[in-house]
Amino acid sequence: MSQPLVSIICLCYNHERFLREALDSVLTQTYPNLEVIIVDDCSTDNSVSIIRKYVQQYPQLKFISTGQNLGNTRAFNIGWRASQGQFILDFATDDVLLPGRVAQQVAQFQRLGPAYGVVYSDAEYISDASEHLYFHSQRYKAAPDGDVFAEVLGRYFICPPTMLMRREVFEKLHGYDEALAYEDFDFWIRSARQYKYAYLPEVTTKRRLHNHSLSGNLYKKGNQLLASTVVVCRRAAEMVQTPQEHAALARRLKYEARHAYLTANFTEAEQLLQLLKQTTGTPFLYSLIRQLSKRRINLGFLRSLYYRLRNR
Incomplete structure (x- = not known):
């Protein structure tokens, strides 16, 4: 069976501490037909110097500098549009690929029909110091x-860095939406409406959790990521078709509005609750939350208390 070209888009922004481990994990992949493109989004640390040394030592690596800080969605789109692979891997250079990652996922794609656009897997979460934390599953x-x-x-169940995607998915969606502050939720909604997903029950990736990761900042006060969530929820409301999908949207809106x-x-909470009202109606609890939000009454201590009790 032929071995299709896989493009690994390595996205770097101030990953100096993790960059060597990340790039080494790409170079030790057992799958032979790889295109590796490193996109640096105008790092301010020593990342570019490290990348240049790798490119000098491994001429098969391609390096693109964005020239100015563009953010994840725009920087990644530059990378995949410069690539040629039949499959695309979005790889942040603070994470780590296990050696058989690409080979396992390509093999699964080759067992599936063209209706499948994404293969995702289990992952190990690691700390700044590369210590084991837990498994996604x-x-x-x-x-x-x-x-x-x-x-x-x-609901959330896909570990984003574990995904391998058909190129045609990106071509049909025109890449990530560059107007958004993060890509995962929007990509899932738009691609899953048109393509099937397959799960590989193997740990293929180590995902690093640290203070500067996007996921860790999603619900911080004033963070712009929530504004993107509102946009995606509005987009999803136009896509839902079945009672199951309407119920799923309501569940998402309640979750995001609470957080x-x-x-x-408060602004995003009100927008999400307004969309909930338009979608399925507003239960009493969420009507109460909306009134509290309009009056800017802060009960954030309840969320902090919940997480303290849960993590004991």
Whole structure:
């Protein structure tokens, strides 16, 4: 069976501490037909110097500098549009690929039909010091296959850096939406409406958790990521078709509205609750939250108390 070209888009922004481990994990992939493109989004640390040394030592690596800080969505789009691979891997250079990652996922794609656009897998979460924290599958038990639109709309279960994607998915979607502050949720919604997903029950990736990761900042007060969530939820409301999908959207809106309100992101909370009202109606609890949000009454201590009790 032929071995299709896989493009690994290595996205770097101030990853000096992790960059060598990340690039070494790309270079030790067992899959032979790789195109590796490193995109640096105008790092201010020593990342570019490290990248140049790798490119000098490994001429097969391609290096693109954005010239100015563009953010994840725009920087990644530059990388995949410069690539040629039949499959695309979005790789942040603070994470680590296990050696068989690409080979395993390509093999799964080759067992699937063209209706499948994404293969995702289990992952190990690691600390700044590369110490084991937990496995993704320990916290998110169910990993569905096939039509996952309602699932990705209603809850989080995909570890983003584990995805390998068909090139045609990006071409049909015109890449990530560059107007958004982050890409995952929007990509899932738009791609899952048109393509099936497949789960590989293997740990293929180490995902690093640290203070500067986007996911860790999503619900901080005043963070612009929530504004993007509102946009994606509005977009999803135009896509839902079945009662199951409407219920999943309502579940997502309730979850996001609660967190927005309890982190004092009152504007986004009101927008999400207004969309909930238009979608399925507003239960009493969420009507109360909306009134509290309008009056800017901050009950954020309840969220902090919950997480303290949960993490004991």
